[in-house]
Amino acid sequence: MKNKSEWANKLIFGDSQAMKELEDNSVHLVVTSPPYYNAPFDYPGLFESYDDFKNLIRNVARELKRVLDQGRIACFVCDDTLIEGKKYPVVADITKIFIEEGFKYRERITWVKPEGYIRISRRSGVLLQHPYPMYYYPDNLQESILIFQNGDFDYGRIPQEKKEESIVDLDETQNEKWYLSVWNITNVLPFKNRLEKGIAAFPEEIPYRLIKLFSYKGEVVLDPFMGSGTTLKVACELGRNCVGYEIDIELLEVVKEKLGISKQKRLFSPGFDIVIRDDIKHLRTELQRRIRGEVLMDITAKITGIEYTPFLCRKLNVFDLKDFDEALSSEATFILKIDEEHKVAVSWWVSAKRTRSYPYTRVYDSLDFSGKKVTIIPIVKDEGADGDRDFLQWDTVSLMSLLGVYVIIGYYEAASTNPDYANKITDQRYDTTYLLNAIKKLLSYQSDALHWNLSQLEKAGEIGEKALESYIQISKNLGVKMHSIDSARKRIKKLLEGKEAFLGLSRELAKKAQKRETITEQPKEKLAGGKSMITITNYLGGKYFFTVDEARLDGKNLLLFEGKHTKSKTLPSLNDIKDGILKMILLTNLKDVKIKDKRYNPVPILKLTTGTGLNIDSLIRSKREVLEGLKKEAKINGFKTKINDRYID
Ligand SMILES: C[S@@+](CC[C@H](N)C(=O)[O-])C[C@H]1O[C@@H](n2cnc3c(N)ncnc32)[C@H](O)[C@@H]1O
Numbered sequence: 090m091k092n093k094s095e096w097a098n099k100l101i102f103g104d105s106q107a108m109k110e111l112e113d114n115s116v117h118l119v120v121t122s123p124p125y126y127n128a129p130f131d132y133p134g135l136f137e138s139y140d141d142f143k144n145l146i147r148n149v150a151r152e153l154k155r156v157l158d159q160g161r162i163a164c165f166v167c168d169d170t171l172i173e174g175k176k177y178p179v180v181a182d183i184t185k186i187f188i189e190e191g192f193k194y195r196e197r198i199t200w201v202k203p204e205g206y207i208r209i210s211r212r213s214g215v216l217l218q219h220p221y222p223m224y225y226y227p228d229n230l231q232e233s234i235l236i237f238q239n240g241d242f243d244y245g246r247i248p249q250e251k252k253e254e255s256i257v258d259l260d261e262t263q264n265e266k267w268y269l270s271v272w273n274i275t276n277v278l279p280f281k282n283r284l285e286k287g288i289a290a291f292p293e294e295i296p297y298r299l300i301k302l303f304s305y306k307g308e309v310v311l312d313p314f315m316g317s318g319t320t321l322k323v324a325c326e327l328g329r330n331c332v333g334y335e336i337d338i339e340l341l342e343v344v345k346e347k348l349g350i351s352k353q354k355r356l357f358s359p360g361f362d363i364v365i366r367d368d369i370k371h372l373r374t375e376l377q378r379r380i381r382g383e384v385l386m387d388i389t390a391k392i393t394g395i396e397y398t399p400f401l402c403r404k405l406n407v408f409d410l411k412d413f414d415e416a417l418s419s420e421a422t423f424i425l426k427i428d429e430e431h432k433v434a435v436s437w438w439v440s441a442k443r444t445r446s447y448p449y450t451r452v453y454d455s456l457d458f459s460g461k462k463v464t465i466i467p468i469v470k471d472e473g474a475d476g477d478r479d480f481l482q483w484d485t486v487s488l489m490s491l492l493g494v495y496v497i498i499g500y501y502e503a504a505s506t507n508p509d510y511a512n513k514i515t516d517q518r519y520d521t522t523y524l525l526n527a528i529k530k531l532l533s534y535q536s537d538a539l540h541w542n543l544s545q546l547e548k549a550g551e552i553g554e555k556a557l558e559s560y561i562q563i564s565k566n567l568g569v570k571m572h573s574i575d576s577a578r579k580r581i582k583k584l585l586e587g588k589e590a591f592l593g594l595s596r597e598l599a600k601k602a603q604k605r606e607t608i609t610e611q612p613k614e615k616l617a618g619g620k621s622m623i624t625i626t627n628y629l630g631g632k633y634f635f636t637v638d639e640a641r642l643d644g645k646n647l648l649l650f651e652g653k654h655t656k657s658k659t660l661p662s663l664n665d666i667k668d669g670i671l672k673m674i675l676l677t678n679l680k681d682v683k684i685k686d687k688r689y690n691p692v693p694i695l696k697l698t699t700g701t702g703l704n705i706d707s708l709i710r711s712k713r714e715v716l717e718g719l720k721k722e723a724k725i726n727g728f729k730t731k732i733n734d735r736y737i738d
Contacts, residue, residue: 096309096330097360097361097362098321098325098330098331098332098360098361098362099331099332099333099361099362099363099364100315100318100321100332100333100335100341100344100345100348100361100362100363100364101332101333101334101335101364101366102334102335102336102337102338102341102363102364102365102366102369103334103336103364103365103366103367103368103369104334104336104366104368105149105152105313105314105334105336106145106148106149106152107148107152108152108155108156108313108334110332110364111156111311111332112156113155113156114155114156114157114158114159115156115158115309116153116156116157116158116161116309116310116311116332117157117158117161117304117305117308117309117310118161118162118163118164118299118300118303118304118308118309118310118311118329119153119157119161119162119163119164119310119311119312119313120164120166120295120296120299120300120310120311120312120320120324121163121164121165121166121311121312121313121314121315121320122165122166122167122289122291122314122316123145123146123149123165123167123183123314124142124289124314125167125168125170125179125289126139126142126170126172126177126179127142127170127172128170128171128172128289131287131289131376132289132376133376133641135372135376137642137687138642138643138644138645139177139643139644140644142179143182143186146182146183146186147186147189147190149313149314150186150187150190150192151190152313153239153311153313154190154191154192154239156311157239158239159239159240159241159242159243160238160239160240160241160242160243161238161239161242161303162195162236162237162238162239162299162303162304163187163192163236163237163238163239164234164235164236164237164299164303165183165187165234165235165237166200166232166233166234166235166291166295167179167180167183167232167233167235168180168229168231168232168233169181171229172641172643173641173643173648174734174735174736175643180197180233180235183235184197184235187235187237191239191240192237192238192239193237193238193239193240194235194236194237195236195237195238196235196236196270197233197234197235197236197270198233198234198236198270198271198272199231199232199233199234199270199271199272200231200232200233200234200272200274200295201230201231201271201272201273201274202230202231202232202274202275202276203230203273203275203276204230212226212227212228212229212734213226213227213228214702215734218702218704219704234272234295234299236303247305251305251306251307252305254305254306255301255304255305255306257301257302258301267298267302272295272298274292274294274295275292275294276291276292277290277291277292284317284343284346284347285316285317285319285343287373287376288316288317288340288343289316290316290317290319291319292319293319293322293323295319296310296319296320296323296324297323297327300320300323300324300327300329301327304329306327306328306329307328307329307330308329308330309329309330309331309332310324310329310330310331310332311331311332311333311334312331312332312333312334313333313334314334314335315333315334315335315340315344316335316340317340317343317344317347318333318335318340318343318344318347318348319347320333321333321344321347321348322347322348325348336368336369336370336372337369337370337371337372337373338365338369338370338371339371339372339373340373341363341365348361387621387622387624387684387685388621388622388623388624388637388640388647388649388682388683388684389623389624389625389626389681389682389683389684390623390624390625390626390679390680390681390682390683390691391625391626391627391679391680391681392491392625392626392627392675392678392679392680393627393678393680394678395491395492395493395674395675395678396678397456397674397677397678397726398722398725398726399453399456399457399670399674399722400457400718400721400722400725401453401663401666401667401670401715401718401719401722402453402454402455402456402457402458403422403454405420405422405423405424405434405454405455405458406420406423406424407423407424407425407426407432408420408423408424408425408426409426410425410426410427410428410525413425413521413524413525414521416435417437417518417519417521418518421436421437421446421447421450421451421454422434422435422436422437422451422452422454422455423435424458425528427528427529427532431460431532432460433460433461433462433463433528433531433532434455434458434460434461434462434463435455435463435464435465435528436448436451436452436454436455436462436463436464436465437451437464437465437466437499437519438451438464438465438466438467439470440467440470440477440479441466441467441468441469441470441479441480441481441482441485442479443485445479447664447665447667447668448464448466449667449668449671449672450663450664450667450668450671451464452464452489452492452494452671453667453668453670453671454667455494456492456494461495461531461532462493462494462495463494463495463496463497463528463531464489464494464495464496464497465496465497465499465519465524466481466485466486466496466497466498466499467481467498467499467500467501467517467519467556468480468481468498468499468500468549468552468553468556469481469500469553469556469557469560469577470501470517471514471560471571471572471577472513472514472515473507473510473512473513473514473569473570473571473572474512474513474569474570474571474572475510475511475512475513476507476510476512476513476514478572478577480577480580481498481549482595483546483591483592483594483595484595484633484634486498486542486545486546487542487627487631487633488633488675489538489542490538490539490542490543490627491627491633491675492538492674493537493538494538495531495534495538495541495542496538496541496542496545497524497527497528497531497545498545498546498548498549498552499519499520499523499524499527499552500519500520500523500552500553500555500556500559501517501518501519501520501556501559501560501563502518502519502520502559502562502563503517503518503559503563504516504517504518504563504567505567506567506568506569511569511570512569512570512571513569514563514567514569520555520559523555543588546588546591547587547588549584549588549591550581550582550583550584550585550586550587550591551585553577553580553581553584553585554581554585556581557574557577557578557581560574560577561574580594621636621637621639621640621649622634622635622636623635623636623637623640623649625675625679635672635675637649637650637651637672637676638650638651638652638696639652639696642684642689643692645689645690646689646690646691646692647682647684647689647690647691647692648692648694649676649691649692649693649694650694650695650696650731651669651672651673651676651693651694651695651696652669652696652697652698653665653666653668653669653695653696653697653698654697654698654699654700655698655699655700656699656700656701657700657701658699658701659699659701659703659704659707659708659709659712660697660699660703660708660712660715660716660732661697661698661699663715666695666697666715666719669695669697670695670719670722672693672695673693673695673723673726673728674726676691676693676728677693677726677727677728679691679693692729693727693728693729694728694729694730694731695719695723695728695729695730695731696730696731696732697730697731697732697733698732698733699732699733702733703732703733703735705732705737716737720737720738723738724738
């Protein structure tokens with residue numbers, strides 16, 4: 090045991106799985122709380138798996154066994170963690186690990202927080218909404234303080250004088266009821282701008298009691314997961330020496346501030362040695378970004394083919410060839426009867442952009458048709474200078490190829506003025522003669538959608554030129570100002586260089602858009618976690634870039650969420666649901682899914698959220714039927730459906 094004069098307090102920034110700065114048996118008490126395993130509001134995605142978390146605890150327990158003096162105490166403040174409706178038995182596992190590493194399990198105190206300060210979720214609301222058996226989920230008000238002992242303590246080793254110096258105040262223990270195994274202590278309140286923001290700090294009262302009860306003045310108190318430095322602060326105030334480990338270098342200033350040693354201001358007599366090792370991490374910025382939903386997990390996957398059976402397709406109306414114009418103006422998806430023997434399913438996109446007027450839903454509705462499925466996409470849609478302009482992207486066509494859908498790249502040739510805006514047009518109409526010619530060619534086409542679509546992409550420049558000429562004409566006829574023709578011409582020129590140039594241009598833009606999408610949360614996609622990028626390679630080496638609304642690791646499983654939200658309706662609209670399902674078609678066919686060369690099992694999840702809660706029993710019949718169809722579709726095709734916090738199956 091070192092004597093007091095040799096000891097200097099230490100702040101060590103580095104991984105506490107190796108406490109090489111500490112000699113064997115040099116510590117007299119440990120008071121700590123480990124990171125809450127991947128807790129969504131504090132440590133989302135910190136550990137790749139629950140096993141990794143347990144390994145950390147085991148390694149630290151081993152080091153604590155070494156550095157703790159004979160008979161001394163290690164206190165772990167911890168709780169089971171709830172992730173995605175599943176509890177991880179952290180308290181039981183930490184207990185087991187410490188016993189396995191040779192500690193004696195001496196005590197468990199339950200720390201009870203006051204009602205009214207429940208920080209995370211009020212799960213009890215579920216029962217309020219559904220006052221029936223099986224809907225019970227309690228709000229959590231407690232954590233455990235696990236107390237382990239490093240063998241037997243030799244009470245005779247402590248001189249009486251030292252005992253007197255550290256005498257426990259019995260008035261305090263009686264009045265505050267320290268003698269019970271339940272401690273009522275207020276947690277650190279989430280005031281704005283508090284020093285402990287984003288740290289999951291415990292209140293000073295906890296180390297205060299433990300230090301008084303389990304250490305003598307002048308001894309050394311260690312916190313291997315220092316956080317904001319609460320244990321160290323209290324230890325110093327109680328005349329103990331201290332040492333703390335913290336892996337996140339971004340907490341250095343917080344700890345210095347808490348200990349009163351920032352700006353050379355020293356509150357406590359002993360100084361601090363600050364060690365910064367090279368195994369530090371920069372965690373907080375990353376964690377805070379994840380908590381705000383900005384996770385960037387780079388996921389790669391392959392698709393070798395699509396197998397999928399849809400059940401929610403709308404029943405399509407059949408139109409004769411001569412009524413093609415009427416079909417286009419009245420239906421988003423329909424069957425076109427070319428002659429007695431030939432029919433095709435046709436859907437059409439209002440704009441080339443996925444987010445406008447549910448193009449995925451339109452395509453989805455054609456997927457259970459047994460013949461050729463065609464989708465018409467405009468090469469460009471210019472709504473006029475007061476509106477938007479969207480260009481077709483390569484990956485949109487690639488996606489259709491994966492789904493076995495034949496693309497016809499079309500263009501608008503007529504439009505009407507928009508009564509509400511000077512420079513906006515509406516009711517844009519395709520060149521249907523051009524489209525019908527393409528459909529007829531397609532009827533006799535023998536090869537698959539992929540090859541057809543590649544030949545369409547080859548023609549994209551040519552079609553783009555036609556589109557531009559049309560818009561110049563429309564602008565003249567209607568007296569409406571359009572977006573810059575010059576910039577459109579530049580883009581089209583690139584397409585004329587061939588499909589490689591188109592691919593290059595789209596790739597660049599798609600990557601940018603993917604990055605953008607990962608940091609902007611759409612109101613329709615209201616999810617707790619973070620967006621992630623997913624890069625899919627197809628069997629010909631083509632690449633698609635997608636985002637999923639949320640990706641979360643759970644052991645070997647990679648949960649991939651596509652979210653749809655409604656604020657006021659009882660269920661997101663059928664259009665929204667089908668739009669989400671189209672992503673499920675891809676996600677259920679992913680192979681070889683990896684993050685940084687590590688392989689995971691993808692679990693696609695369609696997550697529907699409602700602002701008003703969900704009571705399946707009170708849904709109107711048509712919505713219940715949608716849910717039934719969705720359940721069937723999910724089951725047969727291998728994705729999960731979650732509504733608010735419940736999986737339905
Ligand atoms: C629950 S917090 C501790 C909060 C602390 N009790 C307080 O009051 O501020 C756990 C801390 O452990 C840190 N941590 C996680 N892994 C670590 C490791 N391997 N070594 C050292 N510190 C680690 C985290 O960065 C986090 O600050």
